[in-house]
Amino acid sequence: MPRTWHRWxxxxxxxxxxxxxxxxxxxxxxxxxxxxxxxxxxxxxxxxSSTVDTFSGTIEQSSNLGLPDxxxxxxxxxxxxxxxxSDLSSALELLTASxxxxxxxxxxxxxxxxILDDMAERDAIRSGxxxxxxxxxxxxxxxxxxxxDASASPETPxxxxxxxxxxxxxxxxxxxxxxxxxxxxxxxxGRSAYDLVLTPNSSTTLVSHVEIAVDADTGxxxxxxxxAQGSSDPAFHVAFSSLxxxxxxxxxxxxxxxxxxxxxxxxxxxxxxxxxxxxxxxxAGTHPEPTVTGTGWDxxxxxxxxxxxxxxxxxxxxxxxxxPVEGGHVLQTTLLTVLITDDGRVLAGAVPxxxxxxxxxx
Numbered sequence: 001m002p003r004t005w006h007r008w009x010x011x012x013x014x015x016x017x018x019x020x021x022x023x024x025x026x027x028x029x030x031x032x033x034x035x036x037x038x039x040x041x042x043x044x045x046x047x048x049s050s051t052v053d054t055f056s057g058t059i060e061q062s063s064n065l066g067l068p069d070x071x072x073x074x075x076x077x078x079x080x081x082x083x084x085x086s087d088l089s090s091a092l093e094l095l096t097a098s099x100x101x102x103x104x105x106x107x108x109x110x111x112x113x114x115i116l117d118d119m120a121e122r123d124a125i126r127s128g129x130x131x132x133x134x135x136x137x138x139x140x141x142x143x144x145x146x147x148x149d150a151s152a153s154p155e156t157p158x159x160x161x162x163x164x165x166x167x168x169x170x171x172x173x174x175x176x177x178x179x180x181x182x183x184x185x186x187x188x189x190g191r192s193a194y195d196l197v198l199t200p201n202s203s204t205t206l207v208s209h210v211e212i213a214v215d216a217d218t219g220x221x222x223x224x225x226x227x228a229q230g231s232s233d234p235a236f237h238v239a240f241s242s243l244x245x246x247x248x249x250x251x252x253x254x255x256x257x258x259x260x261x262x263x264x265x266x267x268x269x270x271x272x273x274x275x276x277x278x279x280x281x282x283x284a285g286t287h288p289e290p291t292v293t294g295t296g297w298d299x300x301x302x303x304x305x306x307x308x309x310x311x312x313x314x315x316x317x318x319x320x321x322x323x324p325v326e327g328g329h330v331l332q333t334t335l336l337t338v339l340i341t342d343d344g345r346v347l348a349g350a351v352p353x354x355x356x357x358x359x360x361x362x
Contacts, residue, residue, distance in 0.1 A: 040180040043194045043214050047171055050219030053108060057189065057243035059101040061161050064235050065333040067321065103162055104248040112252050113162070127253040131268075134257065141257045144266045163238050167212045167221030170198060177201050177296025188213045188222035189240040205229075205297035206335050206350045213239070228334035235334045293359055298351055300359045305344030327357055 038046065102114040109129075115122040120137035126146075133142040174180060183195035193213040200207055206229055213223040223239030257263055291302040322329035328341040330353045339347045339356040347356045 037216075038182070038194060040182050040196065043182060043196050044171065044174065044180065046194075046219040047167070047196070047212070047214045047221060048219075050215075050221075052215075052218045052220040052245065054106050054247050055220070055243060055245050056104045056248045057102075057240045059103055059162060059238060060098075060241050061101065061238040062098040063237075064231075064233060065335060066235075067333055099161070101161060104252045106247050106250070106253070110250075110253045112248075123255070125253060125255045127255065130255075132255045132257075134255070134261070136258075139258070139261045141261050141263045142266050143263055144268050146268060161238055163213075163221045163224050163240060166224045166238060167214075170210055170212065170224070171221075174198065175296060183211065185216075186213050186223075188215075189243040191222060191243065192216040193222050200297035202297040204351055204355060206337070206352070207297055218245070226335060231334065293362075294349070294351075298349070298355070300347055300349040300351065300356060302359065303346040305341075325353060325357070327360060330356075 100116045104112040111126045113124045123134040125132040129146045131144040131146055179199040181197045183197045186193050186195050193215050196212045196214050198210040208227040208229045211225045212221055215222050225234035226236040228235040294300050322331050328339055331338040336350055337353050341360050347360055
């Protein structure tokens with residue numbers, strides 16, 4: 001599940017807009033805060049200086065990416081390491097269907113994120129050095145021990161769907177290719193917030209603008225809305241519907257797999273696994289590092305062909321979601337285009353397909 005997120009989402013779904021490109025929602029209403037209180041730069045600094053790491057709440061996420069709901073298209077979403085086809089199903093399902101999440105955080109090493117499915121739930125629990133991923137629908141779980149010198153803090157798909165994680169990726173990537181302004185004040189989950197608006201300085205990107213509600217008191221991002229060109233409704237929306245800054249009960253971070261659960265042990269990389277030259281280390285799956293071309297919102301990410309590449313003809317899901325084009329197959333959403341070339345390369349960006357075809361031909 002974690003490898004699925006890191007491999008496919010940066011290259012095949014909305015968060016590539018966050019991580020590679022420039023990098024009000026349902027619960028937003030008029031608020032009492034005066035947007036003139038702070039400049040855009042001051043709101044950016046407020047968000048960057050937020051120290052909130054103890055909270056709990058409910059998060060609502062919805063997508064309008066122009067893709068069908070793939071939750072019923074073959075493959076499971078188990079936590080125990082499904083096949084490539086099932087991995088892709090799980091990743092895309094998180095982005096094409098609406099979800100309700102419950103989040104509990106008490107410091108950097110105590111967290112629990114629950115995705116509430118129909119008659120089931122998926123949990124990502126971090127308690128000290130223990131990391132659990134559990135799926136009640138197929139009674140599967142993955143357990144890992146976080147190394148003391150972990151090369152990176154482990155992130156799960158559910159965590160990447162929280163407003164704070166998503167907003168941080170956008171805000172960290174703000175550069176001269178982005179106009180930053182303040183919209184009308186909003187209220188999210190009953191809290192007054194500044195509406196920080198990021199607008200691309202690009203004539204080709206599929207992204208119209210991004211709105212981030214920044215809590216007026218704490219700087220915590222409360223919602224993120226990503227708008228596609230030509231649309232007045234967000235293509236991707238995630239927001240707190242309720243929020244408490246009180247410490248959650250410690251019992252929430254204790255997890256014992258229910259009887260009958262299929263538990264898989266997985267080893268996480270440590271700093272000792274990194275090459276001496278400082279380059280990235282592929283995991284057991286040997287996923288190659290991407291090539292990045294372009295700048296700002298016009299950035300294109302390219303993954304070279306690899307031995308475990310899966311062309312559309314080998315996946316019923318990909319064949320349903322992609323369209324044949326010259327040189328390969330294309331997955332088109334309102335925010336993102338993914339080109340899978342005939343030779344197995346994957347190119348993605350918040351740009352039209354002809355931009356990806358031009359990059360592939362270089």
